[in-house]
Amino acid sequence: MRRLKAAPEAELQVVVTGMHLSPEFGMTCQALEADGFTIDAKIESLLSSDSPVGIAKSMALATIGFAEAFDRLRPEIVVMLGDRFEILAAAQAAMVARVPIAHVHGGEATEGLIDEAIRHSLTKMAHIHFTAATPYRKRVLQLGERPESVFNVGAPGLDNIRHLALMGRASLERHLQTRLGRPLLVATYHPVTLSGETPARAMKQMLDGLHSIPDATIVLTKANADTRGRTVNEMIDAFVAKHPDRVIAVTSLGQLAYLSLLRLADCVIGNSSSGILEAPALGTPTVNIGDRQRGRIRPASVIDTEESAAKIAAAIGQALTPEFHEIASRRETPFGDGTASERMMHILLSVPLEQILMKRFHDIEFQA
Structure with missing residues (x-):
């Protein structure tokens, strides 16, 4: 544009x-x-x-x-x-x-x-x-x-990574008005619109998986205006209310803050396309949950897992290892330059x- x-x-x-x-x-x-x-x-x-x-x-x-x-x-x-x-x-x-x-x-x-x-x-x-x-x-x-x-x-989303001057941790903390501890997890879950079931069950599994990483700072981004998306957002608000010291929710970060957050994150979790497209180009590991992105090409820094709290927690643990961060740091992507x-x-x-x-x-x- x-x-x-x-x-x-x-x-x-x-x-x-x-x-x-x-x-x-x-x-x-x-x-x-x-x-x-x-x-x-x-x-x-x-x-x-x-x-x-x-x-x-x-x-x-x-x-x-x-x-x-x-x-x-x-x-x-x-x-x-x-x-x-x-x-x-x-x-x-x-x-x-x-x-x-x-x-x-x-x-x-x-x-x-x-x-x-x-x-x-x-x-x-x-x-x-x-x-x-x-x-x-x-x-x-x-x-x-x-x-x-x-x-x-x-x-074209990778163009912003190449041209934008992304925010550092201190600037992003001021923008979000919160401290971003380590490990820093960014999570997004959108309804799987062809599944025929409410997203509540899968969302609970993701939140339970995140809860099992007790020392993490978690940033939850809210769902789109998809079918039953408000169910997801209500569950996010309830999860934040239970963990106000280390979990925040955001409706929309904007390109600059969101890409800056992805770059600083230790892991991206959920079923957003940004975990497939932008996160690998930023060197950030992704835990991709469920079927929403099934069929898309996967960079090596993406771990696929089922909608199970135990398996999500295990995948996050794998993504946080130094060995997997080494894989992600190569920033290999099939989506252009x-x-x-x-x-x-x-x-x-x-x-x-x-x-x-x-x-x-x-x-x-x-x-x-």
Whole structure:
């Protein structure tokens, strides 16, 4: 976004929706404005309900809002990242409005989530694809996209690690208004939306596993606006109330503070994609819990474990050993070198948009 804003041949428009406009989730649209961006449209769509019906209604509201925004702003191309339900709404509105879509992070797999189906649906709606790793590019091609439209640029989240001046321990302690002891554990758990069960059981297992590391300082980040996400957040608040001397909870840290925290952490625990993407690039071990990230490529610094308190505690113990920290310190990652944003900008400014809407399915010869 910064690169496009500075480019004389581009006009950047910013449309914000979902949790970014919710005080409950940190009102993070303010961070965009603080960074110097103008928000051209705010799509209010998030209902107070996190039930399946509430999520579906939020998607409907978002589709209406994006349709109106695209009609007013008249963009020549829309860039969207990921696999959340709000982005499916944006893609639907752009597709009907005949606005080309550039999609970031296609071809990935998260088999425990509805995000899996949303992500692959976005691939079929999109006209330009920015993938984070070679196997993901191959999967986009397998979905019938033309090779000349699929660009393996790496994960743009790594660009921030390369360019941001991350905070040290003292600065981060002042920011969080707490002392960060050792070991420092950062934990995040989001609902597994295809499991069909409440996240309470799995969340209890994670909290019990964390409780078994008695001397640790624990920073818990709250769940997204996914189905039953508020159940997770209520359990976090109760856990903090029981351990106020060494556990804190945060709704939204922002990029700088969150990446700084990941770098300082002795271990990242939970089922967030940041444990797969950003933490390895920062040299921090990850304990990945359950099925939410099943199907994603794993760097060597990621330990997978079941949703069991005993197994989670054992995995944390392994991650905290000097031997495993040595593995993590190599910062080996298959997700690029932190130059994705520059590559994406050049492609967006140079790709011809004439006839781009007329997609042809790219068949791959294979043996049954």
